[in-house]
Amino acid sequence: MDMIAALDRKLAELDEQSLTRHRRVLETACAPRVVVGGRPMLAFCSNDYLGLAAHPRVVEALREGAALYGAGSGASHLISGHTQAHQLLEDRLAEFVGVHLVAPRALSFCTGYMANLAILTTLGQDGDAEIFSESLNHASLIDGARLARASVKVYPHADLTALGALLANSNATSKLVVTDSVFSMDGDLAPLPQLLALCEQHNAWLVIDDAHGFGTLGAHGRGALEHFNLRSPNLVYMGTLGKAAGVGGAFVAAHASVIETMIQRGRPYIYTTAAPPALAHALLASIDIIGSDEGASRRAHLQSLVAQLGHELKLKRWQRMESDTAIQPIIIGSNEEALRIGAGLYGMGLWVPAIRPPTVPAGTARLRVTLSAAHTHEEVAQLAAAINELEQLR
Structure with a gap:
């Protein structure tokens, strides 16, 4: 009971600092219009940037994949869990982003977190390795650097x-130079061309976490590499498949020797059950949409919503951070006020999360607005008007 009491004291401390997190139960498919706890809501909080999570073609492909391959993979990739669906997806991803790599190959993972752990613990496991990590990197990159045997400098x-x-x-x-491409809490882009130039000058890998860029950046949705027109054997690219691609999982694309090394030595890859093959089958449909004219149209609509929100927000006390991406942070400041504003929006039928430390620095609690190509201009106007109204209330 003493151990339970110690945990309860720590939980109480979180509550006193307005840092307690709460889950809401979503009762409908991921979309702008959802039902939460029996209540209809307009959501601006998912990372379904292109609106593919409920796309009819993707949903039908998932059904088809389950009929073809069943519900689960049954084993790790290196035992018997690597199905034709996984291989087709990896081949398709290598082709899709491989125009920016040398001798490209791709490797699929259950999550982006696992993919980042695999990259850093594989390439950073030698005793003389050194990792140079961006200060605003995602937690998965920070944890991967900690687990690697390499020295780490931030x-x-x-x-x-x-x-x-x-x-x-x-x-x-x-x-290894390690960075997000689009920073998930600020929405800005890393200076990837200059980072790559430094890596080529100093014979270093550039590990790019493009979780929030894959599918949304570039003329064909190939992500940050296409956006900046990068190509190099020094690149190690991680993209997630549960955000703009609308399904789940992640992949690493790099020179074939890097991928083979990860297969042979990457513990997060070797010692885990492969994702359900039906997901891989559905992702083939997602990648086709991302690279098609429809994908281009969805990206264009998304950019028009980003511009609209920036134009219609009339903030005086709060600050909208400069971002041309689907991530539109609004700095509130204190944890208490951010929670109050988030609750106020929720009371108006608008679901926008309040982000607090340790996810963001102390004193920079914020609303993290995320836009989707599935949103309408009328819905974004409704959000902007509500935020403007709440800012005027003290």
Whole structure:
């Protein structure tokens, strides 16, 4: 009972700091219009950026995949869980993003978290490796760096001068520069062309977590690599498949030797059951849509919604962070006010999450608005008007 009491004291401390997190129960498919706890809501909180989670073609492909392959894979990829669906998906992904890589190959994972752990613990497991990590990286990259045997140095956000000095002073034989492409809480983009130039100069890998860029950036939705027109053998690219692709899972694309090394030595890949093959089958439909004219139209509509929100928000006390992506953060400041505003929006039928430390720095609690191509201009106008109204209330 003493151990339980200790946990309860820590939970009470979180509550006193307005840091307690709560789950809401979604009763309908992922979409802008949802039902939560029996109540209709307009949601601005999912990462379904292209509106593919409930797309009829993707849903039908999932049904078809279950009929073809059953409900589960039954084993890890290296035992008997690697099905034709997984292989077709990996081949398709290597083709899709491989125009920006040298000798490309792709490897699928159950989640982006596992993919990042696999990259860093595989490439950073040698005793003389060194990891250079962006200060605003996602938790999965931070944890992957901690689990690797490499030395870890953190460079300030987008600070190329600081990173260049760290690389120049490194004697490691294996160097990894690790960064998000689109920063999930700020919505800004990493300076990837300059980062790649530094990596090529100092013979380092550039590991890019493109969780929020894959599908939304680039003329064909190939992500940050296409957006910046990058191509290099130094690139190790991670994309997630549960955000813009609308289903679930993730993949790593890189030179074939990198991928083969991850298959042979990547513990998060070797020692886990493969994802259900039906998901891989559904993702083939998602990738086709992303790269099609329909995908381009959805990306264009999404960008028009981003521009609309920026134009219609008339903030005086709060601050909308500069972002051209689907992630539109609004800095409130205190945890208490962010929670109050989030609750106020919820009372108006608008579901927008309040993000607090440790996810973001202390004093920068915010609303994290995420837009989807499935939203309408009328819905975004409704959100902007509600936020403007609440800001005027003290």
